[in-house]
Structures are given as structure tokens and as C-alpha cells.
Amino acid sequence: xRILVNQDPETVxxxxxxxxxxxxxxxxxxxKIEDNYCMCRExxxxxxxxxxxxxxxxxxxxxxK
Numbered sequence: 001x002r003i004l005v006n007q008d009p010e011t012v013x014x015x016x017x018x019x020x021x022x023x024x025x026x027x028x029x030x031x032k033i034e035d036n037y038c039m040c041r042e043x044x045x046x047x048x049x050x051x052x053x054x055x056x057x058x059x060x061x062x063x064x065k
Contacts, residue, residue, distance in 0.1 A: 001047075004063075011059055011060075026058055029057075043057065
């Protein structure tokens with residue numbers, strides 16, 4: 001298993017700008033709560049699932065099996 005950063009530099013730049021603006025919280029989520037702090041709880045749970053392969057909600061990270 002590997003966690004990779006999206007290979008599209010424009011996407012990465014846009015998401016990182018959003019993360020900076022929201023003090024590290026997912027720019028795709030409305031609430032600034034611990035579960036939405038990057039890497040968000042949803043993606044951490046997906047990482048723990050051995051069958052999951054794909055992007056996190058905001059498409060910054062990709063889990064490869």
C-alpha cells in the first residue's frame with residue numbers, strides 16, 4: 001500500500017491553497033472539526049480498508065493497494 005499525492009500540479013496547488021486558507025482543514029468540507037483536518041477521518045478509514053483503492057474526498061491523496 002502507498003499513499004500518493006495527485007499527479008496533477010494544478011489540482012494539488014488549488015487544494016493546498018484551500019488547505020492554507022482553512023488552516024489545514026479540508027477545503028471540500030464546511031465544518032472546521034477534527035474529523036475534517038487533512039488527512040480527514042474519512043480517508044484515514046479508507047486507508048485502513050485493505051480493499052479500498054482511490055482518491056480522498058478532495059482528490060489530493062490517492063491510496064494505491
